[in-house]
Amino acid sequence: MSNILIQFCYLLAAVLFILGLRGLTSAKTAARGNALAALGMLVAVVAVLLDQDVVDFPTVLAGIALGSALGAVLALRIQMTAMPQMVAVLNGLGGAASALVASTEIVNAVAGTGPVPEGVVPLAVALSVLVGSLTLTGSLVAFAKLQELVGGAAVVYPLQRTTNALMGAAAIAVSVLFIANPLDPALLLGLVALALLLGVLLVIPIGGADMPVVISLLNSYSGIAACATGFVLDNSALVISGALVGASGLILTKIMCDAMNRSLVNVLFGGFGAKPSAGGTEVGVETRTAIGYTPEDAAMIFSNARSVIIVPGYGMAVAQAQHVVREFSEVLREKGIRVQFAIHPVAGRMPGHMNVLLAEANVPYEELVEMDDINPQFVETDVALVIGANDVVNPAAREDTASPIYGMPILDVDRSQHVFVLKRSMNPGFAGIQNELFFNDNTMMIFGDAKATVLKLVEAVRSY
Amino acid sequence: MLEVPAVAALTILILAFFVGFEVISKVPPLLHTPLMSGSNAISGITIVGAILAAGTHDGDLSKVLGFIAIVFATVNVVGGFLVTNRMLAMFQKRKPDDS
Numbered sequence: 001m002s003n004i005l006i007q008f009c010y011l012l013a014a015v016l017f018i019l020g021l022r023g024l025t026s027a028k029t030a031a032r033g034n035a036l037a038a039l040g041m042l043v044a045v046v047a048v049l050l051d052q053d054v055v056d057f058p059t060v061l062a063g064i065a066l067g068s069a070l071g072a073v074l075a076l077r078i079q080m081t082a083m084p085q086m087v088a089v090l091n092g093l094g095g096a097a098s099a100l101v102a103s104t105e106i107v108n109a110v111a112g113t114g115p116v117p118e119g120v121v122p123l124a125v126a127l128s129v130l131v132g133s134l135t136l137t138g139s140l141v142a143f144a145k146l147q148e149l150v151g152g153a154a155v156v157y158p159l160q161r162t163t164n165a166l167m168g169a170a171a172i173a174v175s176v177l178f179i180a181n182p183l184d185p186a187l188l189l190g191l192v193a194l195a196l197l198l199g200v201l202l203v204i205p206i207g208g209a210d211m212p213v214v215i216s217l218l219n220s221y222s223g224i225a226a227c228a229t230g231f232v233l234d235n236s237a238l239v240i241s242g243a244l245v246g247a248s249g250l251i252l253t254k255i256m257c258d259a260m261n262r263s264l265v266n267v268l269f270g271g272f273g274a275k276p277s278a279g280g281t282e283v284g285v286e287t288r289t290a291i292g293y294t295p296e297d298a299a300m301i302f303s304n305a306r307s308v309i310i311v312p313g314y315g316m317a318v319a320q321a322q323h324v325v326r327e328f329s330e331v332l333r334e335k336g337i338r339v340q341f342a343i344h345p346v347a348g349r350m351p352g353h354m355n356v357l358l359a360e361a362n363v364p365y366e367e368l369v370e371m372d373d374i375n376p377q378f379v380e381t382d383v384a385l386v387i388g389a390n391d392v393v394n395p396a397a398r399e400d401t402a403s404p405i406y407g408m409p410i411l412d413v414d415r416s417q418h419v420f421v422l423k424r425s426m427n428p429g430f431a432g433i434q435n436e437l438f439f440n441d442n443t444m445m446i447f448g449d450a451k452a453t454v455l456k457l458v459e460a461v462r463s464y
Numbered sequence: 465m466l467e468v469p470a471v472a473a474l475t476i477l478i479l480a481f482f483v484g485f486e487v488i489s490k491v492p493p494l495l496h497t498p499l500m501s502g503s504n505a506i507s508g509i510t511i512v513g514a515i516l517a518a519g520t521h522d523g524d525l526s527k528v529l530g531f532i533a534i535v536f537a538t539v540n541v542v543g544g545f546l547v548t549n550r551m552l553a554m555f556q557k558r559k560p561d562d563s
Contacts, residue, residue: 025490031553041505053516060519067535067541068538068542070535075550080554083497090544107529222504232513244481244484248484255496350496352500355493355497365555
């Protein structure tokens with residue numbers, strides 16, 4: 001196929017990607033959008049296979065077959081609760097692939113089988129290798145934390161910021177040297193090593209509840225790496241697609257930061273959640289006791305309610321409780337009670353985590369209400385049921401100017417008539433901040449595993 | 465050090481970024497997870513570069529690197545689109561008012 005035709009195919013692919021993303025703006029058109037984007041990818045791959053420079057089909061097809069098999073098994077086997085891990089792995093692989101492709105440009109030039117990099121190419125290679133490698137190890141650390149292979153808490157140590165700043169400066173210095181001497185393999189290897197290390201160092205100080213920001217940011221990085229590789233290869237398909245993904249990740253990052261009322265710099269370098277912050281209510285000096293109630297106590301109040309709002313959090317995901325929660329919502333509805341779900345933007349470990357889990361459990365998406373729309377409704381709601389959420393319902397964020405989470409937008413569950421909080425224990429949330437909600441007069445705690453408790457609630461309300 | 469092709473690519477980059485910003489700003493929070501996995505699959509476009517790297521030259525280091533890149537990028541593409549499709553299928557099966 002002629003070069004110009006191939007270029008047209010890349011353009012077609014880019015158009016299909018944009019149309020595909022546009023499809024994602026509504027639940028009704030989303031599946032079609034995804035199919036369009038996949039079609040775009042197929043067009044791009046077929047086009048490059050028809051490029052006359054591509055001669056070694058066995059290698060290429062073997063790689064595609066192996067990757068497709070692995071990808072398909074991953075995608076079809078993964079549990080919905082493990083979706084954040086899945087996205088982390090995919091981000092990492094995408095970044096690594098871009099860095100590898102950019103590196104081959106240098107490998108070929110050194111071996112004399114490719115053109116000597118000139119113009120913008122060395123800079124683009126450096127950027128792709130730096131961002132791509134960093135995305136790989138950063139994503140692997142995020143994966144390990146999400147999968148609980150390592151502790152989810154922030155890892156902090158003395159002089160951490162100084163160390164990171166020095167490592168970052170070293171990476172930039174080596175990049176500059178590399179750009180000046182792009183044919184020195186040692187510099188390329190040094191850059192790879194530094195970037196891999198930097199990826200680990202940048203993600204270990206970030207606590208579990210800040211994962212939505214990290215995942216979004218790594219998503220953006222995988223796009224930026226693809227984009228830089230596009231400059232290396234002078235390939236518009238990579239440049240356009242990389243820019244789209246980069247933009248998408250940045251938008252999500254911003255939304256997540258806004259939902260926590262924190263700046264990106266604060267999330268990345270704040271070491272939040274490693275220790276109780278000064279100010280606010282210190283943990284360990286708590287003298288009040290929150291009273292535990294039983295599901296049977298709750299059944300009476302639920303049965304007499306007219307409206308219930310369910311607030312899911314990461315605890316629901318951990319307990320795999322989404323199916324029994326849906327069952328409970330149906331039991332309530334059979335009794336003529338109005339049920340809605342309130343979704344906080346940073347509930348869970350990635351953007352939209354709760355929506356996916358509840359959709360998996362067959363909760364119609366019309367019942368999932370965003371924070372700004374549901375907040376005015378709590379005042380006239382009889383019961384709010386908080387399942388494994390903590391900081392996103394802490395009234396201190398609204399009232400206590402000394403609290404570390406002051407200013408973070410929260411779900412106003414405390415304004416409803418009664419609040420039930422399902423929680424494993426009185427351990428404070430990730431931020432190490434006590435939750436005033438638990439001691440309110442209208443709050444009743446039910447301790448235990450979320451799934452077991454909701455099951456008991458189902459039975460108790462059904463037989464009430 | 466900038467030459468005409470690089471400026472052209474930069475032009476494309478910036479315009480694409482604006483398009484991406486406009487389109488993606490309209491994606492509702494409901495669909496943020498599918499947006500991530502779907503856009504992730506799109507970043508697997510680097511597979512095009514990987515195929516060029518692995519398929520062009522014979523028997524050198526770049527072929528090995530290219531092969532690994534193809535595998536990674538294909539996992540990204542196939543895994544990303546499939547898992548997104550799986551999620552979106554769940555969002556679609558809205559039940560009639562029987563629940």
